[in-house]
Amino acid sequence: MRARIAALMVAVAGITASMATPASAATTTEGTGAAACTAVVDHPCAWLEKDGGGIVGVAQVSPSSPAQLTLVQVEVRTQRAWGSPWVTVASATTVTNGFAKAVTPRVVTKDLRMICAVGGPALEASQHVTTCTGPF
Known part of the structure; x- marks a missing residue:
């Protein structure tokens, strides 16, 4: 019971934190790269890089253990x-033990763009988390 209450409190804290900052700041924004990624285990961090x-869209996930298939x-x-x-125009997927990072092929467009990432433990689909940047 205590574990469930603790998990609920962590979830509420995460929701509160995400509401306090804009969606693009919670994931990362154009040009900030990995340095601005939030350090949340098993949650993807997404950003774009000019190429x-x-x-290109970039995402990474830090696992809860180095042996975890991510x-x-x-x-x-x-x-x-x-x-x-919204139409997906480029994508990339990585599955590996430990830290995982994926980079899409280069996209050239003047349309609105958004980077989205899905990540988490590879063998636990119910624990996958999706995050997106704000449109830019």
Whole structure:
């Protein structure tokens, strides 16, 4: 029972923290890279990096143990016009023991862009977490 209460308190603290900062600041924003990633175990951190004339989406996940099989998938999504659906235009997936990082191929577009990542323990799909940057 105490473990459940503790888990609930951690979840509430995480929700409160994410509401206190903008979504783009909670994950990371354009140009900040890995240095600004939040250090949350088994939660992906996503950002974009400029690459020549385009951008690449980058995501990483820190595992709860170095032997854990960890999954991270990153996508670059675009939106042509406000209200139209977001379309995945590039993606990359990494599954490895320990720390995992994935980088998409370069995307060149003038459309709205968003980087989304899914990550966590590879063998525990129910524990995968999705995070996205704000549109830019």
